[in-house]
Amino acid sequence: MAQNVTSPTSTFSREIFERRLGVFLKWFSIAFFILITVFPFYWMLNLSFRPFQDVLTDPTRLIPRVQDFQTVFAPLSCIFGGDPEFCEGAVRNSSYAAVLIQFNFLRFIRNSLILSGLTVVLSIVISVPAAYAISRLRFRGRSAMNWGILLIYMFPGIVISIPLFVFFVRIQQSLGIQLRSPVGVTLIYLASTLPLALYMLRGYFDTIPPDLEEAAMIDGATRMVALWRVTIPLAMPAIASVALYVFMIAWNEFLYALLFLIENPAAWTLPLGLQQLDSQEVPRTFLMAGSVIISVPVIVLFLFFERFLTGGLTAGGVKG
Amino acid sequence: MTVQQPDVTIEKQGTSKGMGTMAARDARLAYLLILPGLGLVLIIILFPMVWNIILSFQEIGLRDLPTLNLLDFSNLTLENYTDGISSRFWIGLRVTLIYTIGSTVLAIIGGLWAALVAKEAFPGRNIFRAFLLFPYIAPVISTAFIWRLMLDKNFGIINAVLGLEGQEAIGWLTSRSHEFMIFGREVGLPIALITVIAFEAWRYFPFAYLFLLARLQAIPSDIYESAEVDGAAPSQRLWYITIPQLRSVIATLFLLRFIWTFYKFEDIFLLNGGAAGTEVLTVQIFNWLFSRRNVGVASALGVVLAIALMILVVVYQRWTAEEET
Incomplete structure (x- = not known):
């Protein structure tokens, strides 16, 4: 009889404990899955925007610098002509231009x-x-x-x-x-x-x-x-x-x-x-x-x- | 509904009168409609499949191909099979089984976990669900290259984040075995094999997730409500209600993923080319064909894999047929 009385309260506290744990687990899992599904693709974008020299000196920089974007988009200014010497260098330094044109x-x-x-x-x-x-x-x-x-x-x-x-x-x-x-x-x-x-x-x-x-x-x-x-x-x-x-x-x-x-x-x-x-x-x-x-x-x-x-x-x- | 029923029976009788000609005409039309696809499959898949058997009994090198007389069946030999099914084959089979079972189980566990999370309500859930599919829908070649750069021994971000430099750096995809200190004892783990298993699980957990989420959403909520009233804690509800409800989906998923992973080629080929103890049988076939330039042995192993596949497909069909009844 005594057991019947205590058991609901014990499962009740177990319910609360597990619910709290569940909330923690839920947010932990969301963070974990976002990390493993999004980060690799973010890393791909990050590396693709940075000049190779910069990647060599600092392989783990998490965010590209502003000048990196300038390097990437520099060849765009050459679409309608431009200084050939500048353009050649710009294409070489921009991964996208190099891949699209040279390769x-x-x-x-x-x-x-x-x-x-x-x-x-x-x-x-x-x-x-x-x-x-x-x-x-x-x-x-x-x-x-x-x-x-x-x-x-x-x-x-x-x-x-x-x-x-x-x-x-x-x-x-x-x-x-x-x-x-x-x-x-x-x-x-x-x-x-x-x-x-x-x-x-x-x-x-x-x-x-x-x-x-x-x-x-x-x-x-x-x-x-x-x-x-x-x-x-x-x-x-x-x-x-x-x-x-x-x-x-x-x-x-x-x-x-x-x-x-x-x-x-x-x-x-x-x-x-x-x-x-x-x-x-x-x-x-x-x-x-x-x-x-x-x-x-x-x-x-x-x-x-x-x-x-x-x-x-x-x-x-x-x-x- | 009941009012319309007589109509249907009358119509059925109407068509059954001209059954002979009607059925024959339908059958003729059916063959006509199927013909292009059937012809294509016969030429591109069935004919090569059968021909592969003949090739497997002939001694053919890659260089002989242009001058080969295909209709010359005088020199049939079993040597391809005895050469192909060597110790290397058995090692490859072992690697393939470990790789297949390991990544299948991990992908299903990951998929189940993801499905349980994605079923919950939280802000941004739709975006989260879309994110979960990224590894699966992105081209294998780019995901393989991304992970190869991240796992690079010297410049990779994984070693950098773990603080492993110089001597301590781990060649995730290039070292056959790496000594780890586990509970004070040195244990050598087949690190490259573990890495390709993890990659495969990462890439295919979304597939399991989709199936499991669909099934989870179909479980009637009143079961949970009554279990809650009876005092079952969340972990008990998961273990005694959710998991049993998913059992048949999990079994089907296991078989499907087992078959597809067993025959997967690109993933390991692109990650590390089957180096460092990861040469699965499909990569071994490719190596027989293009490194050793031995067409005969490659076809012989192809025949072996094809026979194994037919057995697996029969098992799969029996299983799904049983599930449906």
């Missing part, structure tokens, strides 16, 4: 944009009809298809890349078609993002009631017209998030670009160009400026469409 990042940005954009468009064109078929139509091999999607989705790039490399070399030898090129890489990106696109789109098509199409078909529309006029407009949110994911995957991709584009510097994508900055002769600050250039677009894109994308992420379990 051809302007070209790599263009290459990456074209490659990723092309992959997105083709991927949508191929995956929307296929996902519709898998979701709506009955045909032999449909369940095998589901298993195949999963298997290919999981299949590691490194294993595929060996025979693909051999295959592409042989095609070039015997047919004269160079697939170790942006064309070949686009094909690989398409094939490897297809399972994700199919998975996400099929899931979305499943949630659209077929009655809507059927109504259109009863009114005389063919299935293709119903798909085009009714289902695709309804599936736009899913199509947009697939497009964003495919874009981000293609933009970030490194292994296939390394294997199939390395011999062709004019066709390098941003990740490949960035990897080439990783050498003893190139200042580390240039490496960080390159990292900023490649990261900022995807982070901005993601933040902009966050709600869209996090839903897709948990639905499709985006590989990474």
Whole structure:
């Protein structure tokens, strides 16, 4: 009996104690997670803004000085001409100008944009009809298809890349078609993002009631017209998030670009160009400026469409 | 709702009348719609996968490629397998397993922790939630380079903050083993391996966080309320209510992340190239291909990894199918 009386008070004090501890833990955790998620990116920005000489003498300066920003933006004054001698020095001292101009990042940005954009468009064109078929139509091999999607989705790039490399070399030898090129890489990106696109789109098509199409078909529309006029407009949110994911995957991709584009510097994508900055002769600050250039677009894109994308992420379990 | 029901059945009967032709037409259309994607996957993924098996039984160097006769199957050999599955392979497998299990477990713990924090209400929570995703969405190449600079033995900020200079400086990504004083005893820790595990956990905890947060938000709040009335303290509510509710998500996450981490290549390749005791199997394959220029052995190891993957995917599918029923 006595125990019954005391136990509520003891758990009551435990409740209060744990609540106070919880408040402390909560703020400690918030600080911890902000530190580990934001600081590395802050550090990247910081190093990219500071001249290499300054980083060498003071590697741990936390905040760039005002004159550092002046150095970074000095080349801007040279866009419309200027003293050539001054401009040459300004470009050399500004990590961003050096990376964009001397190290051809302007070209790599263009290459990456074209490659990723092309992959997105083709991927949508191929995956929307296929996902519709898998979701709506009955045909032999449909369940095998589901298993195949999963298997290919999981299949590691490194294993595929060996025979693909051999295959592409042989095609070039015997047919004269160079697939170790942006064309070949686009094909690989398409094939490897297809399972994700199919998975996400099929899931979305499943949630659209077929009655809507059927109504259109009863009114005389063919299935293709119903798909085009009714289902695709309804599936736009899913199509947009697939497009964003495919874009981000293609933009970030490194292994296939390394294997199939390395011999062709004019066709390098941003990740490949960035990897080439990783050498003893190139200042580390240039490496960080390159990292900023490649990261900022995807982070901005993601933040902009966050709600869209996090839903897709948990639905499709985006590989990474 | 009930009023509409007759309509639906009538319509169903209507379509079932012309079932034969309608179904056949639908199936034909389905194949047509799937064809481009299927063709692409057949050429770019399935054909190479199958062909990889043949390559694994042939003696091929990188330099032989341009003159190779692909249809010559006369010199099939098992040597690639006996060469590839050497002591180096077993060491690589051990490293891969430690790396995979270590970073998967850490990423899930980190994700759970982050989800529990992000579920709480506090000013700036939306920004906080966005911050949490940064490591996951940023390109692997830039995150790898950022951490490499921060972890640099001589100029890195991590050693500077920890006050480790000169002899004491730790080569986080470059030293195989580092002696630490733990409870007065010198213990050698595989520091590079621990660092790549920590990097991987850092990069992928947001993935676990997203899944766990979604599940956490779906737990009905009345369970917590009644537990509170019954006098369960916050830690008890966490342990006896929250964790059991998350068990199936955690198991699925573990399998998914296990598979993806097991086959991860870029992260370690970019961090330290598999040096200092971090040569996982995928990096080992790459090294067979481009350092040793041995296509045959690389394909043989690729076949081994592919078989392991199929087993893992079957396990994953069984698991998710069981979860859904």
